[in-house]
Amino acid sequence: MYLPCPCCGWRDMREFTCIGAADYCDRPEADAPPEAWDNYLHLRDNPAGPARDLWYHAPCGTWLEVARDTVTHAVTGSTAVEEAG
Amino acid sequence: MQFSGFRILKEGLAGNRGWKPHWRKPDPKPDYDMLIIGGGGHGLATAYYLAKNHGLTNIAVLEKGYLGGGNIGRNTTIVRANYFLPGNSEFYSHSLKLWEGLEDELNYNVMHSQRGLINLFHSDGQRDAFARRGNAMLAQGDDAILLDREGVRAILPYLDFEQARFPIYGGLYHKRGGTARHDAVAWGYARGADQRGVDLIENCEVTGISVESGRVTGVSTTRGEIRARKVGIVTAGRTSQVAAMAGLRLPIESHILQAFVTEGLKPCIDHVISFGMGHFYISQSDKGGLVFGGDLDFYPSYAARGNLPGVEQVMEAGMALMPMIGRAKVLRSWGGIMDMTPDGSPIIDRTPIEGLYLDAGWCYGGFKAVPASGWCMAHLMATDQPHPVARRYRLDRFATGHLLDEEGKGSQHNLH
Numbered sequence A: 001m002y003l004p005c006p007c008c009g010w011r012d013m014r015e016f017t018c019i020g021a022a023d024y025c026d027r028p029e030a031d032a033p034p035e036a037w038d039n040y041l042h043l044r045d046n047p048a049g050p051a052r053d054l055w056y057h058a059p060c061g062t063w064l065e066v067a068r069d070t071v072t073h074a075v076t077g078s079t080a081v082e083e084a085g
Numbered sequence B: 001m002q003f004s005g006f007r008i009l010k011e012g013l014a015g016n017r018g019w020k021p022h023w024r025k026p027d028p029k030p031d032y033d034m035l036i037i038g039g040g041g042h043g044l045a046t047a048y049y050l051a052k053n054h055g056l057t058n059i060a061v062l063e064k065g066y067l068g069g070g071n072i073g074r075n076t077t078i079v080r081a082n083y084f085l086p087g088n089s090e091f092y093s094h095s096l097k098l099w100e101g102l103e104d105e106l107n108y109n110v111m112h113s114q115r116g117l118i119n120l121f122h123s124d125g126q127r128d129a130f131a132r133r134g135n136a137m138l139a140q141g142d143d144a145i146l147l148d149r150e151g152v153r154a155i156l157p158y159l160d161f162e163q164a165r166f167p168i169y170g171g172l173y174h175k176r177g178g179t180a181r182h183d184a185v186a187w188g189y190a191r192g193a194d195q196r197g198v199d200l201i202e203n204c205e206v207t208g209i210s211v212e213s214g215r216v217t218g219v220s221t222t223r224g225e226i227r228a229r230k231v232g233i234v235t236a237g238r239t240s241q242v243a244a245m246a247g248l249r250l251p252i253e254s255h256i257l258q259a260f261v262t263e264g265l266k267p268c269i270d271h272v273i274s275f276g277m278g279h280f281y282i283s284q285s286d287k288g289g290l291v292f293g294g295d296l297d298f299y300p301s302y303a304a305r306g307n308l309p310g311v312e313q314v315m316e317a318g319m320a321l322m323p324m325i326g327r328a329k330v331l332r333s334w335g336g337i338m339d340m341t342p343d344g345s346p347i348i349d350r351t352p353i354e355g356l357y358l359d360a361g362w363c364y365g366g367f368k369a370v371p372a373s374g375w376c377m378a379h380l381m382a383t384d385q386p387h388p389v390a391r392r393y394r395l396d397r398f399a400t401g402h403l404l405d406e407e408g409k410g411s412q413h414n415l416h
């Protein structure tokens, strides 16, 4: 499997680490109720088919959100994750 | 149909023409007391113990493919009770005891072979951790022996003891650990459930779960609507999709785990060996093939096949540990879909929907759990109370912080 890094182009998946579903980008506010944190940390749609997940490209240090099909392993695109404000 | 020495002799003399199918192929009835979704090891064991332990036989197992075609027929068959945490320790201990009586219980040769399991360690710190684990196993009433380097060399002389990166310091030897024939476990439970009146319905995919005022009333399937008072979701890697039919979002991410088998060889590996630092484990099947595997591919996936980096990692680790296997030819590799929870431990619990139960999150270790999981899920569905040895497998433990993080890695989806 190859993944498109917005910085380096298509690279072998050996250079990447997958952190899991892109839910990790939607961090709740610090004072959000516990349910929001449970939802953010643990609960997942876990789709069979098109999915968005987070990967880290070690050589350039970019975090990317990858659009991928979890059944066919087809990769359709990616965007760099912006720095949290 | 029961197996016996006399029966085998008789059939042998009569040209083996008297053997019958092991279970019926009934059409689904419109109404049952209980439905089990998923005809893998856990679903079939649940149905068996509902009938056997609780006398409930107006039940059906709904399987979208054929019985035993999921992970129950794809795993590397290791059976052990070497867990550490209260919650896991008593559960897997109970499971191993059920394994030890399973062939008599089912009148089926599941080829349970207690050939001994050795977990290698490679540093002083790891030795301490394994000594502590061994003590927990002894305290639970199971067996554990701490071997030093020479102790390991005496029983596994073919390992590479000169290896510099992860020198072998010793191993934790669990003599009652071993392997079993995975398909036979599914078939044995299936036949036992069928004989007690459970309907095993194959080619029947559940496509919807009906809920009325917070209570489950039945399911839609590719073979029609089926009503029931209680429904158990026991669908391993597909659990998230099935639970979503009832509007549930679960603490599960599905990942792929690969395994490999070589051509048949003369007996050379007598035990189950695990090399945790290299993420590699191996045993030899009764047909002679070396059966081995490693870690997850580590990205969410529903493809029952893995990627090449996973293959390379396993092969390299195997060569680092026992160079003698380098000339064996790999015959096949395959993958299975694992229902991974954030803490790496399973869930056997009620759900927020009345009458809907969940048995899931078995990660890469659910084969050994099949007997106890079926036992405890049946108890839960029949009595509405958790079984004492499974009471910590709660669905809400991630929200409440009562985690069962056996490896001490943290409660996050990409860590186990």
Ligand SMILES: Cc1cc2nc3c(=O)[nH]c(=O)nc-3n(C[C@H](O)[C@H](O)[C@H](O)COP(=O)(O)OP(=O)(O)OC[C@H]3O[C@@H](n4cnc5c(N)ncnc54)[C@H](O)[C@@H]3O)c2cc1C
Residues within 6 Å of the ligand: B037, B038, B039, B040, B041, B042, B043, B062, B063, B064, B065, B066, B068, B069, B070, B071, B072, B073, B074, B075, B076, B077, B078, B079, B204, B205, B206, B207, B234, B235, B236, B237, B238, B242, B257, B258, B259, B293, B334, B335, B336, B337, B338, B362, B363, B364, B365, B366, B367, B368, B369
């Ligand atoms: C490569 C590999 C190696 C492993 N090695 C080990 C090991 O050494 N030791 C160990 O203890 N464990 C091991 N495991 C884990 C173990 O195999 C699983 O945890 C366990 O088999 C899962 O439970 P099951 O048997 O019920 O699953 P499955 O056999 O997968 O059963 C689930 C069933 O649900 C059915 N289903 C899904 N959706 C629907 C639907 N909508 N309607 C109807 N039916 C549906 C599926 O078709 C399937 O038959 C391994 C797994 C893999 C893949």
Ligand SMILES: [Zn+2]
Residues within 6 Å of the ligand: A005, A006, A007, A008, A009, A057, A059, A060, A061, A062
């Ligand atoms: Zn890059």
